[in-house]
Amino acid sequence: MSVPTRPGGAAPPLPPLPLPRSPGGGGRQGRSPKKKRVNESISTWRLTDRIGYVLMWAAGLLLCAIGIGILAYMAFKGLQYLRPQLILSSPTADVDQSSSGGFLDPLLGTILITLIGILIATPIAIFAATWIVEYGRPTWLARLIDSGIEIIAGTPDIVIALFGLVLFQQGIFGWMSFTATDGAVFGRSFLAAGAAMSLIALPMVFAATREGLQSIPLHIREASYALGKTKAATIRRVLLPSVKANISTGAALGMGRIAGDTAIIVVLLGASLTLDPEGNVPGLNVLKGTGGTLTSYVYNNSPAGEGNAPQKAYAAAFVLLLIVLALNFAVDLIARSGAKTGLETSRLGAR
Template identity: 60%
Template structure:
């Protein structure tokens, strides 16, 4: 093999290796083409129908959704659910990853935790939704849920929806944070210990800042999965077009109430749905795509430790 000509060295490879290299290039190009096609198609269709008034008007129940309001409430519901679920999943996921990598004792418990995270990662969202519906419909958890006459607990609210959706983001955050911690060289830890730092201080001051890009990656992936979920929102969020509060505590009563997200709005108004407003579905889908990309950008900025958005120090 001619090592002085890296650009043309592949020509001297065995035929099988060259075929494999070509297959890898083809797969990569195909993946980029598919992603670009989705973005361009949704952008083309969404921009046609996205109007400013749709962002500030509330949806109204009607047999023909094409003539009834916008999607302000589903947009607010999406932001509430993404924020609430990540607020629950991120600290828990980071703490779980730190414990598994830096402590991991007793070993039998660490193995159980790892198995539990893997099981959650492989569980379909509809199963999580059914579990959440059965669990939060208990009488003792009625303060988290909407209730009916006679004190019947329905097990549905945006807060419950956030709690269950946090389970979908948890494995992604745990896995990405673990990778970042395991990739940190051991001598970094030893140098911190040699300076008299405790294990807790080393984790807080050294390891977590190094793992910030990985934490951001897991958080961004988790937000994407939360934002794209429909089954959990339909079963646990109540599926109401408008945000309906429940309770007397300002702010919390919105989370205790019901609502919908952009995904459920798109589902209901898609060409195969019952809302009869595919134009609004395209506009809402495009807005959801822009929202997820924006949130990913924000998380990336936080991870890179910009002075304006500094996080872990």
């Protein structure tokens, strides 16, 4: 066995560095009669490292406390006032709070607007993400699309709402909302608000889909091509089914964002107390009409709003919180089941 020698020749070995011994006593291990593993002790760390360590714990625990605090407070306040008839009855404007009804309409509004938004956002996001990952040429166009989606993601919802209002008040969008006899378009409806809401959810579905597609190794695509499959067949039959879990995760996150948004509801949905259908085509009339959601209901009933019925605001806020939490929980479930279907395994296998 020839040990490679230093090029400098026979240099004298350096004396050991005069490092302070750790007070924990690492050398005790051998002598100790009892077999006890000596772990790394924080007392040997530098002061800044020790402060950092404490801060990490503190930050984690603080966030935990805030999360539990919000949930506990809302549960305490919400459950105090939440009654079945609050969920089952429509709101009515009344000075007497005992006869102003519940929040059935806003609850339906939340569900409806979330569905419309996500149904518009998901296909667009999937198409865009698939194009970016699987085609992405010319590069400048791919970069442009990326930037476009970043801009959408970064735009405050109130700005999206104002932009939407200007857009949907144009004559060609008259079919989407109430149009006066003189041709003026109201521009506020479930369809208009849903279209604007899709922009809130789109970046999340896009990012999740893109990430999923990018994580599929190249050899999976090549395996499909090698079987004589076209790129289209590969995308449709192999790639998109593989990222189903990613798409669902992104969609569930996006739905949470839509359900929690207020600005677009106030500007583009009218934030009315009840659902006010427009026209007389069943189904379409609701979509063309205005309405409100739990967020606008909470706002209106909070001390800042017109209703000033804080108990009902608390109850509605609690229901809203439950909806969003359920969506987040769904995200977790989907992500976990996605890991089980095995794409992770294939990635491990690829090493």
